[in-house]
Amino acid sequence: MDVTHGDLAFLPLGGTGEIGMNLNLYRCDGAWLAVDCGIGFSGNDMPEVEILLPDPGFIAEQSRDLVGLVITHAHEDHIGAVAHLWPRLACPIYATRFAATVLRRKLGEAGLLGRVDLHVLDSGASFELPPFSLRFIAVTHSVPEAQALVVRTRYGTVLHTGDWKLDPNPLVGPPTDLAAFEELGREGVLAMVCDSTNAMVEGEAGSEGDVRRSLASLVAGISGRIAVTCFASNVARIESIAKAAEASGRSVAVVGRSLRNLEAAARDCGYLADVPLFLSEQDAEHVPDDNLLMIITGSQGEPRSALSRIAADTHPNISLGEGDTVVYSSRMIPGNERAIMSVQDSLVRRGVRVLTDEDHMVHVSGHAARDDLRRLYEMVKPRYAVPVHGEWRHLAAHAALAREEGAEPILLEDGDVLSLSSNRAEVTDSVPVGKLALDGNRLLPMEGGVLAARRKMLAGGMVLGSIVLDGAGRLLGTPQVSAPGLLEPGDPETARVSQAFALNVAELPTQTVFDEPLLREAAKSALRRALGRKLQKRPVVDVHLIRV
Structure with missing residues (x-):
């Protein structure tokens, strides 16, 4: 992808077309700005993992041109991946006091606190990260000090709302700064990149x-x-x-x-x-x-x-x-x-x-409902609307509402590069995107071998065979077979598989027995044949070889 030409572009690497894993990029004249860096939950369709992170591979390759990471608020889907991904970004971080306090604890646990250049800003602060001129606008959300982010460039102004709602009585922190949004609308806004979580919910978010x-x-x-x-x-x-x-x-x-x-x-x-x-x-x-x-x-x-x-x-x-x-x-x-x-x-x-909230008034959302969205569009009056932070049904509902309010909606998915510097906003490119799994303290690619094997084990189980060979390559004793999740230790089928496995190994050619890699693969094949079709499963198969 050409990153040297002069333009303004928006690129979501996570959080658009899904809930969580928010990682957004802005490009201006070859420089990059990141906004938020969060985790997501895997859900019912991926039982092999619990926590997901956006793959930062694309921006990691551009990290020398990454002027900073701005955190809009301290929710895990916006801040939870920072400590895991920062070593690949290696850029300054900007956040308000509460988000910075939460982040310091995470960075400390990861052993990164002394390495990260963390800037603490006031709510509503203005700051410069050339070629970007930035300003926070205080918004109400279900966490203190949530901020919308105004991104000013020579090509125009973009409002990145972050997560927000309208609440006249938020109890902790000030109400959403409506005057700042109205002022922004009078100045002129090229595009509004806006939260879509409750775009299907009629009325107001509630107080x-x-x-x-x-x-x-x-x-x-x-x-x-x-x-x-x-x-x-x-x-x-x-x-x-x-x-x-x-x-x-x-x-x-x-x-x-x-x-x-x-x-x-x-x-x-x-x-x-x-x-x-x-x-x-x-x-x-x-x-x-x-x-x-x-x-x-x-x-x-x-x-x-x-x-x-x-x-x-x-x-x-x-x-x-x-x-x-x-x-x-x-x-x-x-x-x-x-x-x-x-x-x-x-x-x-x-x-x-x-x-639950179905029985009593024990919860209100921290996200804007449809009437809140309408009011924001009336104040900001963006030329283009870019729905983010939601699954496709949320994005589509948001896009329809934005059109009703006079903005031209543009639907994106993770990896789409939206050019905003020409006469017409359009998707001009795409970059590779993906997900990483947080596995303990490790980051694993979702399509990598470890998780692929784990998925296969979840579906088909695992069978482990152990064989002992003497110096002449002869089989000693009876091979042992363990099949947790498939066969009980005392199951007669286990004995049958062990015997069939022994016969298959004994028939291996002499040249195979003395070639370690070849023997290992041949033994796995022998174990698969021993399993036969009776189990009607395709388990992960491995073999331990011991020579005495």
């Missing part, structure tokens, strides 16, 4: 103040232990839960590592100032049931989260059962439905009452 009042009433009427699960970064919600507990004479304990980390970040930045320090999960054991409220991680059914382990009765400190109540003060992220329902089923089986 956090309404949730606070409802939670206070709900908690007051519940006996027994109460556990509330929500997104850890929603500081306003955590404050509302804490105040509801305080009004009902309950102490608050936090359960889950991400909640403890976010509480620390919030208090460091001056949030939760009038909320007493939370108890630890160990302290919760000594509080009477009717005087305890726990805030617990795991609203999305994450397998290793605190709530999932509590539901499975494997948590070391907390258990829930008959007479207890769990409140889901969150929404289901698309793709997580099955995991969430499984946790809720396990809780109900244990006698726990489960309440």
